[in-house]
Amino acid sequence: AQSVAQPEDQVNVAEGNPLTVKCTYSVSGNPYLFWYVQYPNRGLQFLLKYITGDNLVKGSYGFEAEFNKSQTSFHLKKPSALVSDSALYFCAVRGLEGNTPLVFGKGTRLSVIA
């Protein structure tokens, strides 16, 4: 069975500081990994994904994520946080085989303080 853990319900960071939102996963074999962002009363917007190749993936709005196979992690990062980055962030995983839906973590609320 596939699963995702986001260990932090809430992350607070000062504007201009680097941010990290953590994600670990469990899947049989190699994974496809995704990050989504949700602003208040909106649907989820795709940020970035890891398929294969480089462990550092770059995505929208200056976000990037680092895939670490040995630690089964896919942490979301940004070098300099903006107040407008404040939102709910979801990590998701899918296995390589079959037509399985994305499995999501419980989400991490990021607050960037001016």
Added chain:
Amino acid sequence: DVKVTQSSRYLVKRTGEKVFLECVQDMDHENMFWYRQDPGLGLRLIYFSYDVKMKEKGDIPEGYSVSREKKERFSLILESASTNQTSMYLCASSLFGQGRQNTEAFFGQGTRLTVV
């Protein structure tokens, strides 16, 4: 751009009513999904469909059914709404097929349903 459109942003229904949530996508995606989002629980899959008239149960199908008569449209039905079905409902779509497992899902804006 992919567009996934949910018919209502906000709905208020009474206990026992039959409720229809509609979702339409315009990118010819094979897969369509219904998720439910609750605080602290993340997104939980209710049903998904990989083709017209085909459906698969997700993690929490009880109290729900779905209909997919056309490729672009996927409906979620609450047979008899209850207060514990008050939630945010999210529809999504994605490609299906060999070599397409790496594609992301695209989401609608969500329907916030309140059952009173």
